[in-house]
């Protein structure tokens with residue numbers, strides 16, 4: 248059952264913005280003109296949805312007005328809600344994967360193409376930072392059912408490799424109920440296999456242990472989350488938090504986490520309303536349907552993998 252309150256009655260600006268990539272994977276960013284909110288910062292092009300406009304329609308209009316390009320197709324990528332002093336912005340980020348025309352700053356603003364690495368060094372609106380953390384992640388996070396689902400460490404490693412062979416690039420290793428010595432040896436080899444495949448793996452456990460085992464980040468339960476006052480790992484690692492309540496969503500934002508796992512407990516309508524309160528991109532837990540999850544505001548999906556017999 249949902250323990251989230253109704254969305255806050257505060258005025259919220261609905262903004263559609265675009266991730267547009269060139270053939271090298273660089274993203275088109277624009278510098279906000281003088282005199283506007285957050286002037287001088289680099290942003291994803293877009294703007295406010297007008298009454299009655301869908302996010303796609305708003306993007307078509309905004310990118311024509313701001314960049315002189317015609318959008319032929321866009322689809323949802325992620326959404327998040329950021330509270331600026333005196334202003335709440337709900338960002339609906341869409342991937343624009345078909346467009347024509349020559350992009351240029353029609354309002355006199357600078358526009359340029361940036362790799363994700365370079366974009367992370369640019370001054371950008373605070374709302375955009377969590378987004379930059381996740382844009383290079385595979386949007387399907389595979390969570391570990393726990394060692395007790397496997398006969399041995401070797402059986403677990405065999406399954407881990409099979410997932411990598413199948414193209415999985417974002418995985419979790421669960422430290423729960425695992426003998427520390429076994430965990431140490433298995434985690435070392437999991438990390439090695441993941442590195443070779445170019446995959447990222449997180450430890451579900453204590454942040455300090457994740458760091459010591461060389462994980463690419465940590466996945467926190469709400470119990471660990473509640474004991475934290477600040478982000479437990481530097482920004483070159485990932486901090487994913489599994490939450491259920493509105494208070495936990497807020498706490499995840501306060502410790503400056505990167506990504507939320509949120510269950511689809513009471514249908515997609517309820518899920519979407521919860522995502523609308525999230526300051527961070529969200530993964531729909533226990534879900535395999537990426538397209539549906541994205542159409543309800545999620546960035547991706549997370550599910551527990553089933554041990555091969």
Ligand SMILES: Nc1nc2c([nH]c(=O)n2[C@@H]2O[C@H](COP(=O)(O)OP(=O)(O)OP(=O)(O)O)[C@@H](O)[C@H]2O)c(=O)[nH]1
Pocket residue numbers: 260262263264283284285289290291292293294295309329336338372373374375
């Ligand atoms: N387009 C865009 N807006 C963003 C981003 N991040 C972010 O916080 N915002 C905020 O979302 C709001 C978007 O409004 P906007 O100024 O682009 O709206 P607009 O194009 O319709 O301009 P206008 O109101 O002058 O007509 C601003 O408050 C802006 O600061 C982003 O990456 N792209």
Ligand SMILES: [Mg+2]
Pocket residue numbers: 292293294295309313
């Ligand atoms: Mg704009």
